[in-house]
Amino acid sequence: MKKSTITIYDVAKKADVSMATVSRVVNGTGKVKEETRQKVQQIIEDMGYHPNAVARGLASQKTTTIGIFLPDLNNAYFNELAQGIDDVSKLYNYNIILMSSSISHQNEKDVLRSLFSQQVDGIVYMSYDISDEVCDLLYEKGIPTVLAGVIDYKRQLPSVNIDYKAATFEVMERFAQKYNSIALVVQDKNTNVNQDFRCKGMAEAAKKYPKIQFEVIRAGYGYENGLAVFNEVKAKKIQAILTTDDSVAIGILNAASDQGIKIPEELEVMSAMNTKLALMARPELSSISQPLYDMGAVAMRMLTKLMKKEVVQDQQVILPHEIINRKSTK
Amino acid sequence: MKKSTITIYDVAKKADVSMATVSRVVNGTGKVKEETRQKVQQIIEDMGYHPNAVARGLASQKTTTIGIFLPDLNNAYFNELAQGIDDVSKLYNYNIILMSSSISHQNEKDVLRSLFSQQVDGIVYMSYDISDEVCDLLYEKGIPTVLAGVIDYKRQLPSVNIDYKAATFEVMERFAQKYNSIALVVQDKNTNVNQDFRCKGMAEAAKKYPKIQFEVIRAGYGYENGLAVFNEVKAKKIQAILTTDDSVAIGILNAASDQGIKIPEELEVMSAMNTKLALMARPELSSISQPLYDMGAVAMRMLTKLMKKEVVQDQQVILPHEIINRKSTK
DNA sequence: TATAATAAAGTAAGCGTTTGCAAAAAGTAC
DNA sequence: GTACTTTTTGCAAACGCTTACTTTATTATA
Structure with missing residues (x-):
């Protein structure tokens, strides 16, 4: 245990100046003669003074x-x-x-x-x-x-x-050129704006490619949900899928591999987070890259x-x- | 913008008690008559008063x-x-x-x-x-x-x-029963106690199984380093490997698969972090489980x-x- | 050298709470 | 109703620092 805390007051006393001056050199505010500045600085270091952030926060109304x-x-x-x-x-x-x-x-x-x-x-x-x-x-x-x-x-x-909407649209359009059964996996929250944008992106694609079947699948976040959602994907004979969450995508990837479904030959999977997980997956996960x-x-x-x-x-x-x-x- | 902050003083005034009393009801410290307690509580809610944690921290010397x-x-x-x-x-x-x-x-x-x-x-x-x-x-x-x-x-x-040492020893011993070329991947810091324990665990195994070749490989943290380290593993004809970091292990796993090396048939890989990455890897990554x-x-x-x-x-x-x-x- | 500017340093009033101590109020016992 | 406890309350001093304002020292100007 160290001796009790040293305050600005202790420094001021030792340096034979006022607290205000010490405060000024600590914060670099206001005018201080170079000479005193150095003296105070030295004493601060000698004593090992560190300003109390809490007090400072209270006094200045800024906590940094x-x-x-x-x-x-x-x-x-x-x-x-x-x-x-x-x-x-x-x-x-x-x-x-x-x-x-x-x-x-x-x-x-x-x-x-x-x-x-x-x-x-x-x-x-x-x-x-x-x-x-x-x-x-x-x-x-x-x-x-x-x-x-x-x-x-x-x-x-x-x-x-x-731009979630645009990104989704791009992916959907690309898929639409090759397949006729496409899914977007979206999380099942009601009030999700980001998801909304994604759905809009898909809707736009659906409008542009009326013959193609676009599907929204709702699932929770996380790997297990990806694993689980794969059955639905399979049942609906989806050919290409876009997910929000990398973990979900990897779940789908792995569930597919485990069942002998070839990726990307039989199912294309794209995600939208591009976390470093994407690289660790096998096959490596394609993704919309959000920086x-x-x-x-x-x-x-x-x-x-x-x-x-x-x-x-x-x-x-x-x-x-x-x-x-x-x-x-x- | 809201009107300026309401302080304990404002509450006290409105409730017609002293700040001390308000403080007491807020903190549940000291004796307060139930009647006043309720009154003050009510006013606190009405005014939407929230104590200022900074001031509190300064006064009480506890910041929670x-x-x-x-x-x-x-x-x-x-x-x-x-x-x-x-x-x-x-x-x-x-x-x-x-x-x-x-x-x-x-x-x-x-x-x-x-x-x-x-x-x-x-x-x-x-x-x-x-x-x-x-x-x-x-x-x-x-x-x-x-x-x-x-x-x-x-x-x-x-x-x-x-118990890092014991865990390492266990794994090493298990490997030693099947193979004669075993590696421990350890991070290249000098002063790493945890790594030290691991090395000791291996040393112990080496002592017990003198015919088996135990190797220490030094590598940094992260997926890329795992990828990189695989060449060394391959060159040295390692048959079983224990890593510290899951990402490193997955790097090894993937590098191996990419080169057509079968896991676990040709190389066993065990990690020691058991993060949720382990489940996402293919093949799923074995690991010492640290809770x-x-x-x-x-x-x-x-x-x-x-x-x-x-x-x-x-x-x-x-x-x-x-x-x-x-x-x-x- | 006197005087106005300007720079440097000091004073002290907060910042919003907590809390030890004292005062007031409410009970108790006689 | 008095004297003594025991609760409840209020007072005011910290907590350690910033900062507007004031005072004092220094420098520049004429």
Whole structure:
């Protein structure tokens, strides 16, 4: 155990200056004579003084802390986003308070409120979707917030995404040129905007290719659900499939292989997350590539601007996507 | 934008009591007459008052926040541990400040100090290993800390682990009964205690089975390194291999398949993390199972006790491991 | 050299809570 | 009704730092 904490006051006394001066050299604010600056700096180092972030937060009403909200700590999609956020936040010296809501939307508002009471300077919100309620709460609170990989219906909140609708359409169109039975696997949430966009993309394709049969299959997230959904795929004689979640796709892939169905010859599978799982799958998983890391990074960068009250003209960022053909599509 | 924040003072005024009383009902501390309690409670709800965690932290010297330190945000191993931590922390109403050190040990101490200045009540430290320096820093600071999935040489710090040496020995022994050329893939850090234990486990097996050739292969973490390491495996005609990292194992698996090497017939592969990746691999990856989620949970539980200054008799927890045979071993 | 600017340093009032201690109120026992 | 407990409450001092404002020192200007 060390001796009790050293405060700015201790430093001031030892340096024979006022706390204000010490504060100034610590923060680099205001004018301080170079000479005193050095003296104080030296003493700070000698004493091993480290400012108390909590006190600072209370006094300045800024915590240099941002809240990151995500539904699941153990999910490659959010983790890659989070990594982008984390790296940029480091660049700007922000600390991160993590809040996971573990699936249920129920307590989301409480979680958020807890973030508020922590006085975070800003929030990056990630999720499969965002409810109007949450969106309003965030908006009304007036605390800088940006959505990453998710978008709200009303477009009240700044966000960083790809164009889900267009991406889906592209894939669907490509499939439509070769097959007549195509499926989109979508998660069974009701209020999911992102999924909505995907469905719209498919609808558009369906309109353009009226003879082709387009199917929506609803399934949960995760590998097991992919495994499970394969039977439906098989029963319906689907020839090509687009999923949202890599784990689901891999489930389908593996279920197919296990049953001796050849991929991509008998079934083409494309996913839409392009996490690093895609490379580990066999056959390697084709995917719409969302630049997850970049999305996180851009979101965080935007948030720093918002927190500094800089004007950000385009608050609805759409990053380019790609379609990456690996071995699960022809 | 909402009207400016409501403080405990506002509530007190409206309820016509002192701040002290409001504080008491908020925290459930001290005696308050049931009648006033209800009145105040009501007003709190009506006004939508939420205590300011920062001020509270400053006044009480407790932030109900713990720091989680990990090297990589996007790594299934740490994520599963983190999930265990997160769930338990939720149970006890602790918030989480996340700090990732992104690989380099360089700035670890700074990162930790930043955690200190945030006045966290406790720390869960995860990493591939822990340097003596960091260990001492943590120890001297006297802030409750527990290591999860890692152990320090000196055993100064409480920790939760499996018995790496024994687990390795078991696998090695099993391999030794069938083959005469066996490898252990280990990460090329110098000061890695966990790896050390593994090597010791192998050494023991080597001693017991002197005719068998045991090999240590050094490689970095991650899928690509697994891919890369396969050539060495092949060149040395290794027949069975144990890796630390699932991604590395999958790299080996895939490289082998890609080159037409049959697994497990021509090469047995076992890993030691048993993240959910193991199930997604084809063939499914056999693995020593570390109960990662539980390790995280136990670590966090222990931390709560430490923070409450309860005595914890056994501070070096060893959780049982299993050897799970899937399809990559016979 | 006097005077206006400007730079450097200090003062002290917060920031929103908690909490030890004291005061007031409500019970009890006689 | 008095004296003494025991509850309830309120007061006000921290907690460690920032920052508007003031004072003092320094430099530039004429």
